[in-house]
Amino acid sequence: MTSSILFVCLGNICRSPLVAAVARQRFADAGLSVAVDSCGTGGWHVGQGADPRSIRVAEEAGYSLRDHRVRQLAADDFSRFDAILAMDDDNLALLREHSPVDDKDRVSLFLDAAGLDPYVPPIVPDPYYEDLDAFRHVLKLAEQGVDGLIVRLRRGESLAAASRSAAR
Structure with a gap:
C-alpha cells in the first residue's frame, strides 16, 4: 500500500510543487x-x-x-517514500541513476503511474520559459494525474511497478 509519494521535477518551483498541492487536497477530499x-x-x-x-x-x-x-532530492528520500514520481524523462533518468538498486521499481513517471491514456505523452512539460497558459496546462495535467492516482490507490495497486516507465 502506498502511504507516501514524492513528486520530482528539475528545480522544485513549478511542476512538482503544483502537483503536490493538488495531491494533498484531492487525497484528503478522497479520504486517502x-x-x-x-x-x-x-x-x-x-x-x-x-x-x-x-x-x-x-x-x-x-x-x-x-x-x-x-x-533538493536527498539520499534518504529513497527510503522515506513508497513512490517517487518524476515529471519527465530527464528527471526520471537522474532518479534512477541515484536510487539504490532495490528501489528502482518505486521510481517512475507521474503520468505513467497515474494510468492515463497510453497515447498521451507521459511527461509534464516544464512551463518555466512559457506563459501563464503553460502553467494552467500543468495544473490540468496535475489534476488528471492525481485523479488517476486516486483510482489506483483505491484499488490497492502499486503506483510505480505497473507503469510504462518501468520498462524505460
Whole structure:
C-alpha cells in the first residue's frame, strides 16, 4: 500500500510543487491518508518559494502553494517514500541513476503511474520559459494525474511497478 509519494521535477518551483498541492487536497477530499512532498533534482532554488505563476494558477483553482519551500532530492528520500514520481524523462533518468538498486521499481513517471491514456505523452512539460497558459496546462495535467492516482490507490495497486516507465 502506498502511504507516501514524492513528486520530482528539475528545480522544485513549478511542476512538482503544483502537483503536490493538488495531491494533498484531492487525497484528503478522497479520504486517502497519503503523505505528499516534492523536490527538485537541481539545487538552484533551495529555500525559495514556488514560481509566482505556479502560485497564481494554484490559487485560481483553490490550491495553496504560498508555504512551499524548495528542497533538493536527498539520499534518504529513497527510503522515506513508497513512490517517487518524476515529471519527465530527464528527471526520471537522474532518479534512477541515484536510487539504490532495490528501489528502482518505486521510481517512475507521474503520468505513467497515474494510468492515463497510453497515447498521451507521459511527461509534464516544464512551463518555466512559457506563459501563464503553460502553467494552467500543468495544473490540468496535475489534476488528471492525481485523479488517476486516486483510482489506483483505491484499488490497492502499486503506483510505480505497473507503469510504462518501468520498462524505460
